[in-house]
Amino acid sequence: MPGKIQNTGTPNERTLNFWERLYLPEIFKGLGYSFRKVVKEPMYTFQYPEEQWYPPDGYRGRPVLVEEDGKPRCVSCNLCAKACPPMAISMETHEIDSVKEREPKWFEINMLRCIYCGFCEEVCPEEAIVMSKEYDMTFQARTEAIFGLERLLVPEERLKDRLDYLKRARNPQFGQNWDFKRSNNIHSLRDRAFVKWLREGGAEEVESAATESAHA
Numbered sequence: 203m204p205g206k207i208q209n210t211g212t213p214n215e216r217t218l219n220f221w222e223r224l225y226l227p228e229i230f231k232g233l234g235y236s237f238r239k240v241v242k243e244p245m246y247t248f249q250y251p252e253e254q255w256y257p258p259d260g261y262r263g264r265p266v267l268v269e270e271d272g273k274p275r276c277v278s279c280n281l282c283a284k285a286c287p288p289m290a291i292s293m294e295t296h297e298i299d300s301v302k303e304r305e306p307k308w309f310e311i312n313m314l315r316c317i318y319c320g321f322c323e324e325v326c327p328e329e330a331i332v333m334s335k336e337y338d339m340t341f342q343a344r345t346e347a348i349f350g351l352e353r354l355l356v357p358e359e360r361l362k363d364r365l366d367y368l369k370r371a372r373n374p375q376f377g378q379n380w381d382f383k384r385s386n387n388i389h390s391l392r393d394r395a396f397v398k399w400l401r402e403g404g405a406e407e408v409e410s411a412a413t414e415s416a417h418a
């Protein structure tokens with residue numbers, strides 16, 4: 203329901219008295235107010251770029267890919283690209299000979315399109331793409347704004363703040379059912395602790411299906 207418009211003004215509030223009509227006293231009053239603010243109140247501005255602002259852990263700067271043991275943690279599932287509202291993410295997948303099975307052959311984010319919404323981080327099942335604290339980017343050409351793997355990959359250690367923040371602040375219901383573990387890669391069942399766990403539970407057919415698909 204829309205609210206009712208209230209007029210909170212007082213009658214004659216815009217009628218000027220003699221001193222206000224002279225203008226100069228009001229101007230000096232205004233200057234005095236500004237001077238008091240300049241002298242007495244703390245300064246909130248930074249002398250950028252000499253002084254840099256260090257954002258809090260929850261800040262959403264440019265998205266980056268987590269580099270783990272020198273390789274992207276990403277399994278190239280394409281979920282982030284699907285979730286990205288301005289369609290800033292594109293990638294090509296290739297298969298690799300490791301338990302991870304898939305990795306991006308190339309991965310690009312068009313930083314001119316990115317709106318820093320963090321949806322990619324939200325949907326990523328591997329915590330492989332996270333929002334960093336980097337907020338100042340400049341480009342001299344549009345092509346420079348397309349970041350490939352070489353600019354997107356950031357070592358895990360340098361993203362510790364954000365990864366810890368996600369552990370703390372993510373929807374707790376999410377964490378109850380699933381937590382990031384290297385062995386918890388839902389895109390592959392080959393040689394996984396999960397398969398062992400299924401076998402112990404008597405789910406032989408799941409194991410054989412997984413093994414067949416792995417060797418196909």
Ligand code: SF4
Pocket residue numbers: 265282285286287288289290291311315316317318319320321322323
């Ligand atoms: S932060 Fe939002 S706009 Fe930017 S790449 Fe991620 S999903 Fe796309």
Ligand code: SF4
Pocket residue numbers: 275276277278279280281282283322325326327328329330331
């Ligand atoms: S959602 Fe995560 S794992 Fe999937 S392609 Fe994007 S970054 Fe990689």
